[in-house]
Structures are given as C-alpha cells and as structure tokens.
Amino acid sequence: MMSKMATRDAYGQTLVRLGEREPRVVVLDADLAKSTKTIDFAKSFPQRFFDMGIAEQNLICTAAGLALAGKIPFASTFAVFATGRAFEQIRNSVAYPRANVKIAATHAGLTVGEDGASHQSVEDIAIMRSLPGMTVLVPADARETELMVEAAAAHKGPVYIRLGRSGVPQLFDMEYQFAMGKSPVLREGDDAAIFACGIMVAEALTAARQLAEAGLEVTVVNVSSIKPMDEKTIIEAARQAGAVVTAEEHSVVGGLGSAVAELLARHYPVPVEMVGVQDTFGESGSPSDLLQKYGLTAHHIARGVERVVLRKKTISGNR
Numbered sequence: 001m002m003s004k005m006a007t008r009d010a011y012g013q014t015l016v017r018l019g020e021r022e023p024r025v026v027v028l029d030a031d032l033a034k035s036t037k038t039i040d041f042a043k044s045f046p047q048r049f050f051d052m053g054i055a056e057q058n059l060i061c062t063a064a065g066l067a068l069a070g071k072i073p074f075a076s077t078f079a080v081f082a083t084g085r086a087f088e089q090i091r092n093s094v095a096y097p098r099a100n101v102k103i104a105a106t107h108a109g110l111t112v113g114e115d116g117a118s119h120q121s122v123e124d125i126a127i128m129r130s131l132p133g134m135t136v137l138v139p140a141d142a143r144e145t146e147l148m149v150e151a152a153a154a155h156k157g158p159v160y161i162r163l164g165r166s167g168v169p170q171l172f173d174m175e176y177q178f179a180m181g182k183s184p185v186l187r188e189g190d191d192a193a194i195f196a197c198g199i200m201v202a203e204a205l206t207a208a209r210q211l212a213e214a215g216l217e218v219t220v221v222n223v224s225s226i227k228p229m230d231e232k233t234i235i236e237a238a239r240q241a242g243a244v245v246t247a248e249e250h251s252v253v254g255g256l257g258s259a260v261a262e263l264l265a266r267h268y269p270v271p272v273e274m275v276g277v278q279d280t281f282g283e284s285g286s287p288s289d290l291l292q293k294y295g296l297t298a299h300h301i302a303r304g305v306e307r308v309v310l311r312k313k314t315i316s317g318n319r
Contacts, residue, residue: 004167008106010142011163012037014149015074016044025153026066028052030059030077035165036106038076056081060089060101067100072153075101079108079121079162083128094158095131102152103128106163109249110277110294111199113166116284122277126254128160129227135159135180136227138256140201141171144224147178155180162198164249166287169202183230185237189217192305192312193237193244197223197256200247200275206298211305218305226256234260235268243312244272245304249296252276271311273304 019025019041026048033039033051042049052059056077063073075082082105083090094101105124112120129136137152137159139145145163152159177184186201187208196204204220211218219237223229238244244264246257257274264270277294291297 005142007145007163010145012040014146015041024072028075036076056086060086063101064093064099079105079124083124104161110282110290111166111287113287117281120282122251138162138197143172181228183223187220191216193219193241196247203298207301243308247275273308
C-alpha cells in the first residue's frame, strides 16, 4: 500500500524550506492559511507573510506589486476563488505585465469532497491556460509538488500551480526530476497512450497494470506541465500508439484533454478518448464516491483505452 500525502501539505512544507534560503520569497493568503498550509510559512517568517483577508482581488494585486518590488510572491487560496473571483486581476496585473507572481491554489477538483460544487473548481486549468504567458502546472504527488514549487520560484514570470485537498499516493522517489515543459514517460506500450495529470496519474498507472493483464500494453505519460506542454513527447507517444486517452480531475472542456487534442489535431491526428468531468458541476460527497460517480477512476481509464483501441482498429480496417 502506497503512503499518501496531500499536495497542499507538500506545498506548505516546501515553502518553509524555500523561505530559509531565499529571502525574496514572500507568501500571501486570503484567510485560508490553515487550509492552504501557508500557516507553516507564517509561523516561520511572520514578517514575510501577509493575510489579505477574504479579498482575493486584493491578494493578487498586492502580490503583483510585491513582484514589481523585486520579491518572489506566492499567492494562495482555494482554486475556485483564485481563478474565479480574481481573474481580472490575474489577467491585467499578473499575466499582461508578466509579473513574477506564483499562484498556488489548493482544494482543486472534485476531491474537495463534501464542500460541494461551489468549492470544486473543475474549470481552473482552462481559465489559466487561456492567459498568454501563464505557466500551468499540476503535480501528481508530494515529491513532484516540492520540485514544482522550487522550479516556480526559480522561473521568471507568472505561474499557476494546482494543488489538492486529499491525500494522494506517493509515486516518485528522491531521484525523480521535474522540469517545466517536460512530461516524463512512466510506462511504455504500443496499444495506446494515456496522458494524465494530478491525481489521475496514479489511476492511469493502475489502469495500465490492469490492462496488461488483459493483453493490452499502454504508455503512461505524466503531463504535469500543461503549459508549456511537452509537444515532442506527446506527439511521439501518439505516433507510436496510434490511440490516446487523456485523464484529468477537471472538465474535459478546456483542460488537459483539450490541450492534447488541440496539439494532435495540428500535428498527428489519432483517436482520442477523454476521461474527466463531462461538462457538469460536481456535488457534495466523499472524494472516492465522487470520483466513482463522475468516472474518474482506473476502471474508467481502462474502459477508455478499450474504446479507443477499438476505434483505432476500426479506422485501420477501413483504410
């Protein structure tokens, strides 16, 4: 049984270590420090922590000002508030001037659970990837979160990091490497390619093992860098397999599935199945029940692979 840790916990711990060696790092929150785990940084560096209250627009504008003053600000709140309430401020005060602001939003996706649809952001990736110059990152586990936060601090320009509430399996060891614009191939196979991000990476690996028992070998790619995207790796995996499944804890409209489909439509069209939230809001429930109801499990990914392999064979037979 893999140990689990929430990516928000890894974020809070990494901020403290980052703050110890980089005095320019400052952290802002919108009255949710205990939930976003920025409370760890606040306790360690109270003079470099700013609680802006329930005022997300002010949170973002203040972060932009601090960036212009030479600081490296991390602005945190829940994903639905960061990308929804403060979109205009992100667009005009962060993305447009390419301010060096890191927006680390927690409680993304259906696994917010019992808080319900009002707090379950399933559109934040679509919103953020639409902004010119915005880097969009989604870690698969705690180790990748740590590396991602470090990379974001070193990167010059705006970054959006999508973090979760619930514990996720720890997939990667200390040797794992993360780089913006790169998507590591975690498993190889010729029957289909699965492109996954966030919590769905672990589900994709489980699906791949289940499919192997049924005689299907699939490639699994961790697309933790959604923007910039590793176009070369994705196109090559699609070319090798001839069929693609995307998996995300986000709406299939504008998210990872859309990004992959847009890329392949331009460079190497193949059949694509999208596992994700199908143009609907969530509801209150346990994370596991919600993932099952909305079709975001290893079982659903495996069924998507079976469908897309059948489509591939049908297309090949008609040629």
